[in-house]
Amino acid sequence: MALHWKLVVDCRDPNALADFWAAALEYVVEDPSEFIAQLRESGQLPDAAVVEHGGGYRFAGLAAIRHPDDPFVPLSGIGEGRRVLFQGVPEAKTVKNRLHLDLQVGPDALAPLVTRLESLGAERVAWVDQGPAGSWWVMRDPEGNEFCAG
Incomplete structure (x- = not known):
C-alpha cells in the first residue's frame, strides 16, 4: 500500500512562505482558525503559539498549503492529499537545497x-x-x- 506524505520545508516565517507557495502553485493556504479557537478556549494552546495572519489565526511556527481539489478536514483545514508544510526554525538557510520543486x-x-x-x-x-x-x-x-x- 502506498504511503501518504507531505513535503516539509524548514523556514524562518512559515506563514509568509505558505502564502508565497500557495500563490505560486495555485494551492490553498490551510485555515486552522476554528481549530485554534477550540484549542485556546479549552486551555490547550497558549497565546504565544498563535499569530494573526491573513485575516485569521494561524499557528506561530507552522503553516501549510494543500491542493484545492484534494479533501481536507473542515475543522482544522488540514489537507488529506497533496500538501506542503512550512515549519519554523531559528536558523536561516545557509546552503543549497538537497530537494527542490x-x-x-x-x-x-x-x-x-x-x-x-x-x-x-x-x-x-x-x-x-x-x-x-x-x-x-x-x-x-x-x-x-x-x-x-x-
Missing part, C-alpha cells in the same frame, strides 16, 4: 510564469539550457530556497 509549464507559458513568480517575491538565479533535454530557470523563493521553472 520543479514547476513545469512548457516553453510558451514560461515567461508569464517567471514574471508572476517574481511579482510574488521570487528571484531568477540562472538560466539552464540542456539542449534537447530541456531548459529552465533556477529561481529562489523569498527565503532563498531554490526551485526550477521550466
Whole structure:
C-alpha cells in the first residue's frame, strides 16, 4: 500500500512562505482558525503559539498549503492529499537545497510564469539550457530556497 506524505520545508516565517507557495502553485493556504479557537478556549494552546495572519489565526511556527481539489478536514483545514508544510526554525538557510520543486509549464507559458513568480517575491538565479533535454530557470523563493521553472 502506498504511503501518504507531505513535503516539509524548514523556514524562518512559515506563514509568509505558505502564502508565497500557495500563490505560486495555485494551492490553498490551510485555515486552522476554528481549530485554534477550540484549542485556546479549552486551555490547550497558549497565546504565544498563535499569530494573526491573513485575516485569521494561524499557528506561530507552522503553516501549510494543500491542493484545492484534494479533501481536507473542515475543522482544522488540514489537507488529506497533496500538501506542503512550512515549519519554523531559528536558523536561516545557509546552503543549497538537497530537494527542490520543479514547476513545469512548457516553453510558451514560461515567461508569464517567471514574471508572476517574481511579482510574488521570487528571484531568477540562472538560466539552464540542456539542449534537447530541456531548459529552465533556477529561481529562489523569498527565503532563498531554490526551485526550477521550466
